[in-house]
Amino acid sequence: MTGLIERLRALCGQPHVLTRDDPATDLSAWEQDWRKRSRGRALAVVRPGSTAEVAAVVQACAASGTAIVPQGGNTGLVVGSVPDNSGTQVVLSLTRLNAVRAIDPDNLTMTVEAGCVLQNLQAVAEQAGFLFPLSLAAEGSCTIGGNLGTNAGGTQVLRYGNARDLCLGLEVVNAQGQVWHGLSGLRKDNTGYDLRHLMIGSEGTLGIITAATMKLFPLPAAQLTAWAAVPSMAAAVQLLGLAHARLGPGLTGFEVMGQFALSLVDRHYPQQRVPLFQQSPYCVLLENSDSENEAHARSQFEALLEAAMESGCVHDAVVAENIAQARALWHIRESIPLAQAEEGLNIKHDISIPVSRIPAFVADTDALLAREIPGVRLVNFGHLGDGNLHYNVQAPEGADGQAFLREQEERVNTLVFDQVARFAGSISAEHGVGALKAHKLPNYKDPAALAMMRAIKQALDPQNLLNPGKVLA
C-alpha cells in the first residue's frame, strides 16, 4: 500500500495525505464518529483540493482496489462517514473543497463546493439578500456535501423540504473516477434518469458529491414563534391541520415536545423557564414566516391560536414578543437532547410515521414499552409537521444508563422498529442508515426495493469501493 500512499501524496501534496506513520498525527477526528460509538482505523486520510484531485484519488484507489470513505464534517449520527477497523480504507475528506463558486440572484441559486460548512452557506445567502433554509443542530460544523449525501432534514422541512428538495444539480465523482458535470440551475430538466436524487441520500456509496447548485428563497419579512400547550397528541395533529389551513406556506415550523422531555429541560436547565408544560402532556412550537411584515404575521398567528383555543385543541399559548423570546423558545426545544444526556444514556430513534397515525402509534408504543420495561421513560419530541419523531427511550428513574443501553438497546430497537413497520413508518427519517442500521434494513425494507438497491450498487460500483458496508451491509 506504500505505492498508493506515494501516489496520493503526488496527487494532492504531501501535507494533505495523513497516515499513522507520523506519530505526531492524530487521526481521531476522521476515524471516530460524532457520537463516539465507533472508532475505525484508516489506511490514510486524503484531503484533495479540487474536483480533479478527487477524481485522481478515486482512480488511484480503484486501480489498487482500495476502499474509500467519503467524509464531510463527520457529524453524522449513524456511523456513515468513518472507516472500519481494518486499516485498509482511505478516508477522503472533502473539507478543502469549500468555495462558493457562484451566486445567481435572478435564478435564485448558489453553486457551492461540498466542503462548505452549512452555517457559512446560510450567512453567504443572507448577505446576498436570500434565505438558504436548510437548518439543523450540527450546522456549525456539518458540510453541504454531507447534508446532501445523507439527505439531511432539520427544522425547516415542513415548508422547504429535505436537503434533496433544495438541490437542483450536482457535480459527482463516480466509482470509476469520472466526473459527472451535473451542476445545473434548472428547475425543470427531463432528459433521462434523475441521477441527482439517486446520489442524494446514498451516503457516499454510489458517488462522491464534490459540488452542488442549491435553491435560494426570498428572505421572510418577519418570523414569529409561538408556544402552545395541547391536551393530547391528537390535539397537536388537529392544530397542525388548522395551522396549514390558516397560515398556508407561512407555516415554517411545527415541533412537538412531550411533557417528560420538557421536564428534563426544566430539571437540568431551570433558568430556561419552560412555559406551560406542567398541565399538558404535549407542547407545540410553531413558526410563522411572513412575506409582508411583523404586524401581519402577528395578527395571523393570534387568529390561528384563538381559533385553536375555541376548538379545544389548544389550552393555552404564548406568542414571542421579540426575537430574544423567540430564540429562547427554540432554545428550549434544542436543549432537549442535551437535558436528556444530562439525565443519562438513552436509546435514540429517528422515526417517521404518517402524521395521521402518530397519535395511535405513540399511545400503542408507549403502552407496549411500559409493559415490557416497567418504569421506562419516553423522551418524545420532534418535527411533527413532517411526521418525524425522535422517540427516545430513557432508563427508569435511578437506573444505570450504561447498563440499560447495553442490555436493552437491541430489544428496544426491535420493539420500536416493529411498531414503526406496523404503522407504515420509516426506521430512519432523517439520519440515514450508515453502518449503524445497515444490518437492520433487510428486516424493514421491501424486498423488491432492496434487490433493486443492490443491483444499482453493483452496476455503479462493481468493485464495492465506495463506502462499503454502509447502507447495504
Next chain:
Amino acid sequence: MTGLIERLRALCGQPHVLTRDDPATDLSAWEQDWRKRSRGRALAVVRPGSTAEVAAVVQACAASGTAIVPQGGNTGLVVGSVPDNSGTQVVLSLTRLNAVRAIDPDNLTMTVEAGCVLQNLQAVAEQAGFLFPLSLAAEGSCTIGGNLGTNAGGTQVLRYGNARDLCLGLEVVNAQGQVWHGLSGLRKDNTGYDLRHLMIGSEGTLGIITAATMKLFPLPAAQLTAWAAVPSMAAAVQLLGLAHARLGPGLTGFEVMGQFALSLVDRHYPQQRVPLFQQSPYCVLLENSDSENEAHARSQFEALLEAAMESGCVHDAVVAENIAQARALWHIRESIPLAQAEEGLNIKHDISIPVSRIPAFVADTDALLAREIPGVRLVNFGHLGDGNLHYNVQAPEGADGQAFLREQEERVNTLVFDQVARFAGSISAEHGVGALKAHKLPNYKDPAALAMMRAIKQALDPQNLLNPGKVLA
C-alpha cells in the same frame, strides 16, 4: 406468440387483451401518439385490472422475451408511450387501474392508482377540501401514472414543483414482475436509495408505476391573476425577482408571452381581445394565491405592480376583477399553441435555461435564427418562473409549413439545442425524451451521466423489456 396472447387472456380476461386478429378492433388509440407523429404496430394491447395482474403480465412477457410499452392516457409529446412498428411489443395500458385508494386529510396525502385521470384527481382533492396542484393542458385525459412516468411540469411548478415533487411514495412493478410496495405517506424517509425519484421520469423504462401517494395542499382562500406589459425579457426577469420578494410563496404562476405569439392569438381568435400586447415585446401573466382572502391578495398584487411600474420593469398592467376575467387571461395564454397551429405547422421546443440567462439566450438565438432562415418567426412563450420556454419556430409568413417542417426541422433543432447547451440549459424541460429525442441525448448529455444511466438500465432491466428504444436509444 399465440401462447403469450392466450396466457395474457387467461390472466386479464378475454375482453382486456386486444389484437388485430379481430377486424372489428381499432388499435389506433394505443398505437398512435398524441401529436400523430408516429404510428406503431402492437402485438397486443393488454389492460390489466389490478397491480397483481400487471405483475403477472410482466412475468408472462419476461418469460417469452416480449417487450412491454407501458401506457397511461397516451398524451405524451415525445413518442414515449406507443409501440414501434415491429408488431412484437405489447402495449400495457394502465387505464383500468383507476381507483382512489385513500385520502388522508391529517397527513395531507391521497393514494391513487396509475390510471386515474389528472382532472379527476384535482376534483377528488377539492371535494375533500384540498388542492392537488398538478395542472397541465392534457389534464382532461392524461393519467397520474403517465404524469409521474414523465415527471410532468405544467403551470404550477413555480410554487409546487414538478410531478416528482408532489409524490411521496410509489407502487411499482419492476422488470422481473415483482411488486415494489413503496407507497408511503412519509415526508422523511432516509432508508436507502431513492428509487421513487429514479422511477419518476424514467418513462416506463425501469419499472411500471401502478399507484402513488401524492401530496395535498390547503386550498388557497383567493387566487388573483394579473397581466403586465414589459419592455424586454430582461424586464420580465426583473419583475419575477420583485414578485418573488413581495409575494413569497403566494406567487404561483409566472408565464411570459412574446408579442408574435400573442399576435397569432389576436389574428386567429380576435374575440379573445388580447390586452396590452401591441406596444410591448413581451407580456407576463402572474398568479397570486393567498391563504387569507381576496382583498389581501389584491392589495398585495397592486403594491407589487405599482413598485414594478416605478422601477420601469412594467409599462402597464391589469388585475383581473373576477374569476371570469382571470380565466379569460389564462385562456389567452393557453390559446397560443392553438393559434400557432392555425397559422401552420411549426417546430416545437421545450427547453429550459437558468432564468438569469434567458434574456441573453433569447437575444442570441433570435438573431442566429433570423440570420440562418430569413423571415423566420419565433413563437416564444412559457413558464418563465421555471426557466422553461416553448421556443417554437414558425415558417416565414406565407411559406408552406409542411415543407418548412420537412426541410428545416433537423437543422433548426440542432441550432436551438446547441444554443441551449451553450447556455447550460436542457433540451427537454418538461416533456421528456421518449423515442423522439432519444437519438439526440448522446449529443447533449454529460457522458458520465449517460454511462451511469445505461448501467442502471442494464442492472434493473437486463433483458431490455421495458419500453425499449425510449430515453436510451
